[in-house]
Amino acid sequence: MTLIECLQDYWWLLVSVLGAALVFLLFVQGGQSMLLQSMSAVERTMMVNALGRKWELTFTTLVVFGGAFFASFPLFYSTSFGGAYWLWMLILFSFIIQAVSYEFRSKPGNLFGTRTYDVFLFINGCVGCVLLGVAVGMFFFGSEFTVTKTNILDGAAPVISCWAPSHGLEAIADWRNLVLGFAILFLARTQASLYFLGAIGQDDDFHRHQRRSVLINGGIFVVLFLLSLFLLLTADGVQTSADGSMRWVSHKYLWNFLDMWPVAVLFLLGVVSVVAGILGSALCSHFRGGIWYSGIGTVVVVVCLFCVAGFNDTAYYPSLLDVSSSLTIRNSSSSLFTLEVMSWVSVITPFVIAYIAYVWKKMDHKPITPQEMENTTHKY
Amino acid sequence: MNDLINVVDWSRGQFALTAMYHWLFVPLTLGLSVIVAVMETIYYRTRSERWLAITKFWMTLFGVNFAIGVATGIILEFEFGSNWSNYSWFVGDIFGAPLAIEGLLAFFMESTFIAVMFFGWKKVSPGFHLTATWLTAAGASISALWILVANAWMQYPVGMKFDPEQMRNVMDNFGAVVFSPVAIHKFLHAVFSGWTLAGVFVIGVSCWFLLRKRNADMARSSIKVGGCIGLAGIIMTLWSGDGSAVDVARVQPMKLAAMEGLYEGSCGQKIIAFGILNPDKTPQNDEDPYLLDISIPYGLSFLATHNPHAFVPGINDLINGVALTEAGDTVRTMSFAERIAQGRRAHEALRAFDSASAQGDTVAMNRASAELHENYASFGYGYLESPYEAVPPVDITFYAFHTMVLIGGYLFLFMILAVWAACKRPGWLKNKLVIWIGMLTVPLVWVCSEAGWVTAEVGRQPWIIQDIMPCKAAVSDISAGDVQLTFWMFAAVFTAFLAAEVCIMLRCISRGSKKDYSSSND
Numbered sequence: 001m002t003l004i005e006c007l008q009d010y011w012w013l014l015v016s017v018l019g020a021a022l023v024f025l026l027f028v029q030g031g032q033s034m035l036l037q038s039m040s041a042v043e044r045t046m047m048v049n050a051l052g053r054k055w056e057l058t059f060t061t062l063v064v065f066g067g068a069f070f071a072s073f074p075l076f077y078s079t080s081f082g083g084a085y086w087l088w089m090l091i092l093f094s095f096i097i098q099a100v101s102y103e104f105r106s107k108p109g110n111l112f113g114t115r116t117y118d119v120f121l122f123i124n125g126c127v128g129c130v131l132l133g134v135a136v137g138m139f140f141f142g143s144e145f146t147v148t149k150t151n152i153l154d155g156a157a158p159v160i161s162c163w164a165p166s167h168g169l170e171a172i173a174d175w176r177n178l179v180l181g182f183a184i185l186f187l188a189r190t191q192a193s194l195y196f197l198g199a200i201g202q203d204d205d206f207h208r209h210q211r212r213s214v215l216i217n218g219g220i221f222v223v224l225f226l227l228s229l230f231l232l233l234t235a236d237g238v239q240t241s242a243d244g245s246m247r248w249v250s251h252k253y254l255w256n257f258l259d260m261w262p263v264a265v266l267f268l269l270g271v272v273s274v275v276a277g278i279l280g281s282a283l284c285s286h287f288r289g290g291i292w293y294s295g296i297g298t299v300v301v302v303v304c305l306f307c308v309a310g311f312n313d314t315a316y317y318p319s320l321l322d323v324s325s326s327l328t329i330r331n332s333s334s335s336l337f338t339l340e341v342m343s344w345v346s347v348i349t350p351f352v353i354a355y356i357a358y359v360w361k362k363m364d365h366k367p368i369t370p371q372e373m374e375n376t377t378h379k380y
Numbered sequence: 381m382n383d384l385i386n387v388v389d390w391s392r393g394q395f396a397l398t399a400m401y402h403w404l405f406v407p408l409t410l411g412l413s414v415i416v417a418v419m420e421t422i423y424y425r426t427r428s429e430r431w432l433a434i435t436k437f438w439m440t441l442f443g444v445n446f447a448i449g450v451a452t453g454i455i456l457e458f459e460f461g462s463n464w465s466n467y468s469w470f471v472g473d474i475f476g477a478p479l480a481i482e483g484l485l486a487f488f489m490e491s492t493f494i495a496v497m498f499f500g501w502k503k504v505s506p507g508f509h510l511t512a513t514w515l516t517a518a519g520a521s522i523s524a525l526w527i528l529v530a531n532a533w534m535q536y537p538v539g540m541k542f543d544p545e546q547m548r549n550v551m552d553n554f555g556a557v558v559f560s561p562v563a564i565h566k567f568l569h570a571v572f573s574g575w576t577l578a579g580v581f582v583i584g585v586s587c588w589f590l591l592r593k594r595n596a597d598m599a600r601s602s603i604k605v606g607g608c609i610g611l612a613g614i615i616m617t618l619w620s621g622d623g624s625a626v627d628v629a630r631v632q633p634m635k636l637a638a639m640e641g642l643y644e645g646s647c648g649q650k651i652i653a654f655g656i657l658n659p660d661k662t663p664q665n666d667e668d669p670y671l672l673d674i675s676i677p678y679g680l681s682f683l684a685t686h687n688p689h690a691f692v693p694g695i696n697d698l699i700n701g702v703a704l705t706e707a708g709d710t711v712r713t714m715s716f717a718e719r720i721a722q723g724r725r726a727h728e729a730l731r732a733f734d735s736a737s738a739q740g741d742t743v744a745m746n747r748a749s750a751e752l753h754e755n756y757a758s759f760g761y762g763y764l765e766s767p768y769e770a771v772p773p774v775d776i777t778f779y780a781f782h783t784m785v786l787i788g789g790y791l792f793l794f795m796i797l798a799v800w801a802a803c804k805r806p807g808w809l810k811n812k813l814v815i816w817i818g819m820l821t822v823p824l825v826w827v828c829s830e831a832g833w834v835t836a837e838v839g840r841q842p843w844i845i846q847d848i849m850p851c852k853a854a855v856s857d858i859s860a861g862d863v864q865l866t867f868w869m870f871a872a873v874f875t876a877f878l879a880a881e882v883c884i885m886l887r888c889i890s891r892g893s894k895k896d897y898s899s900s901n902d
Contacts, residue, residue, distance in 0.1 A: 053499055056450070056491035063454055064483030070461065071480035074472025081458060082465025082856030089462065089866050092455050093873070099451035100877050103443055109887030111880040149547040150734055152466065152853070153727050155763055159466050159857040160547075167858060334473045335543070335550040345481050352488050359492050359512075362504055378440070378498050 007339035008329045009311070011072035014346060016306030018065040019136075020299040023184060025058040026132070027195050027291070030188025032098070032125030034213070035118050042370050043206060045379065048121075050199040050368050051192075052102040052380040057356070059095060071342055075147070075161075075332035076317060083145045083163030084138070087171055091131045098124035102380045129188045133181025134172055139309045140232055140253065141176050142318035147325040164321070176231050183224035187298065189217040194281050194291040201367030211282050214290070218278035232305075233257070238315035238326045246315060246323050256308045267304035273297030386860035388852045391463040394867045396837070398455050400830060401874040405449035407829050410524060410571055411578020412442045413517035415609050417510075422605075424510045433897045434598055438582065440888055443498055448881050452874060463863065467844055467854035474540050474551040475530055478558075482526035490519035524574075525567050532563035535836075536631045537845050542756050544733045544749055549848070562627045568620035572613045573829055576791060579610015580825040583798050587818030589893050590809055598897040600802060600809060607799040614795045618788065622683070628839075629684030629692065632846060635839035637695045638774045639781040640680055641669050645694035647706050651679025654782065657775055663695050663768055695774070699767045716767030723762025726755035760848045769850075772841040780834035787828035794821055
């Protein structure tokens with residue numbers, strides 16, 4: 001394996017970790033999707049404030065995920081964002097309305113009223129999760145695009161990456177992508193309840209309600225997850241050869257799991273951890289650390305899925321229109337020089353994770369209580 | 381082709397819309413974060429409840445502004461992919477790195493510590509809280525550094541080479557990208573202009589307190605801090621602006637010519653202090669460029685080169701490839717027609733390289749590669765139909781530049797007077813005229829700040845990467861209708877949020893003015 005191949009794999013792994021962290025942190029969106037349910041004003045305030053102290057982390061992870069993809073795999077950035085225009089615009093739009101909603105919702109003079117901002121948060125919670133799932137689904141089930149680099153010299157039509165005229169709407173209409181999208185939504189809702197159990201120190205009724213929510217949302221998630229897994233393992237994928245040619249192979253992702261058995265083992269361990277977090281929290285009335293079991297499991301499972309999508313000579317972004325246009329870790333990455341520079345910069349990552357963990361611990365060591373909400377002037 | 385032009389124009393419009401909305405909020409974040417950190421430092425050192433209350437008041441306004449800055453910022457990063465997908469591939473190897481580093485180094489720092497800033501008063505020690513406030517301010521500036529490195533690179537592409545096999549540019553010198561003088565001046569100019577803007581904002585709001593005769597002590601204390609930061613900001617902004625002008629003269633002479641509405645250059649070129657452009661003037665006719673102009677002799681030569689006798693080329697000089705020596709002799713440089721021809725040779729060489737590569741003819745590949753590299757400096761000109769396409773909109777660039785300079789000059793005087801009044805002549809702050817000037821300067825500083833970006837970005841048209849790629853070769857394969865729809869979506873949402881933000885700010889200021897600042901009440 002050459003140095004550039006090592007760095008390409010390293011960056012695929014880093015992007016995978018960022019993507020996995022994003023899926024875990026979508027518990028913020030999951031919580032937002034519950035805000036319109038009937039509950040007392042105090043409970044809603046505590047839920048909003050518990051989520052509000054983490055929303056920027058999710059938002060930042062999404063931005064860094066995009067930035068890291070741009071820096072390490074610019075052809076993906078160019079092809080997917082420019083092609084699946086409507087999918088990405090709808091995702092971004094849902095995050096734009098989220099960004100102001102926490103800060104504005106309870107401020108006097110906010111023009112549109114608290115309820116409007118809560119609806120914005122709800123929209124972001126549902127739409128953001130489902131559409132991000134659709135975007136991830138395209139990594140496995142393919143998309144309708146072609147890449148022709150020589151177009152750059154055509155003054156009348158210079159675009160190298162061309163997409164179907166529906167520009168991402170066709171991906172939203174693909175039921176397999178939607179199954180994955182809804183699986184992510186219900187995972188996010190499950191994890192939101194797990195998070196509330198640890199972050200909010202309310203009476204037993206609130207916790208009982210959250211445990212029931214874990215069981216219901218977790219149950220729906222497990223069903224959707226198993227369906228997604230079935231679709232994934234039976235799907236065709238694109239195999240690359242040593243000479244760079246590509247072809248469709250049936251059950252490609254199943255073969256990837258079998259060829260990369262340690263990934264399959266990790267994947268199963270991740271699934272077990274998620275299920276343990278769900279069942280432990282739903283069934284044990286004093287267990288409040290389920291978010292960490294479920295969260296770590298989620299990160300492991302998503303990293304494994306990215307590994308299956310991109311490693312073992314697999315095209316991680318299959319083209320349904322022209323198989324040779326499919327994107328692989330090798331043909332879409334940055335140059336050796338850029339990957340080297342970026343790799344040196346990535347050395348700082350453990351330090352970043354350490355200060356995030358430290359601040360998280362400091363801020364969350366005391367659960368939010370109704371008394372705290374009453375006595376503080378800065379709240380959402 | 382018509383649809384391509386429409387897509388280019390709407391994509392430009394959408395990027396301009398989001399960037400201009402974003403820049404309404406970012407400079408206030410950059411400056412106010414520092415002002416709040418200084419105020420909290422005073423509280424930390426004195427443990428005065430009054431300073432704690434003052435800190436919390438400005439921190440509330442900072443929070444409201446920060447949120448909408450985040451909302452408008454996310455779209456900018458992704459628009460490089462969604463609306464300028466060719467660009468993202470063609471230079472993503474270089475341009476993507478600063479964006480990723482910005483996220484890793486700055487965004488996580490901001491998003492982590494801002495939570496401590498707002499919710500950590502009773503959860504962490506005062507020292508830790510103060511550190512979090514400073515780290516939030518540092519995160520904002522580090523973020524600005526990397527995005528301005530990326531922007532500067534588009535204006536002055538360095539540290540790269542073209543790889544014909546991949547048909548894109550690749551980075552070969554990261555240091556040249558980060559430490560380019562254009563990047564350094566841009567960073568300093570943008571960040572310190574943020575300090576200036578926030579200083580004016582704090583002074584303006586405090587003047588309103590004084591007008592309503594509420595919390596005069598708190599207002600005067602705020603003016604001292606805001607004025608000192610603002611004065612430091614405007615001094616550094618003027619200094620870095622001078623550096624930027626020299627950079628522009630060196631690497632983007634067409635932009636400088638458009639900034640001054642200068643068609644025929646000369647040695648010892650005057651600068652227009654105030655002017656009205658002749659709307660009938662084009663590079664192809666002999667009309668006078670100005671209907672009215674008040675100028676300063678030798679000013680432009682000095683601004684552009686620090687030599688009052690140096691030659692500054694005008695638009696026609698650049699198009700025709702003419703320059704003058706200080707002795708008055710005419711010197712030939714490369715005309716735009718020649719650069720277009722050179723760019724087309726580069727395109728042909730790339731085609732030849734691609735054909736040779738497909739046939740495995742290494743001799744022909746080497747020949748084509750040599751030809752390509754010889755002509756690559758004009759690669760972008762190969763897309764142009766006529767030399768006049770390389771001229772930016774002169775009127776917008778001219779008026780934006782002069783608006784920035786005139787208001788910038790006024791702000792320098794304003795800041796000196798504000799600091800002097802707050803520190804040495806507190807009696808002036810009881811004068812209603814002074815108070816009204818303080819309040820009315822607030823909208824002016826935003827006009828100045830936006831005008832600066834309009835100058836920088838409109839003045840570099842038609843290039844998305846100077847001389848290498850015009851905007852029309854950088855777009856995505858989407859229809860003009862798609863972009864129009866998202867343009868109006870974003871325009872509506874951003875306008876609604878801006879209105880909400882202004883209303884919330886005004887309500888916070890009004891409530892804040894009625895509060896007792898002798899204790900923190902929290």
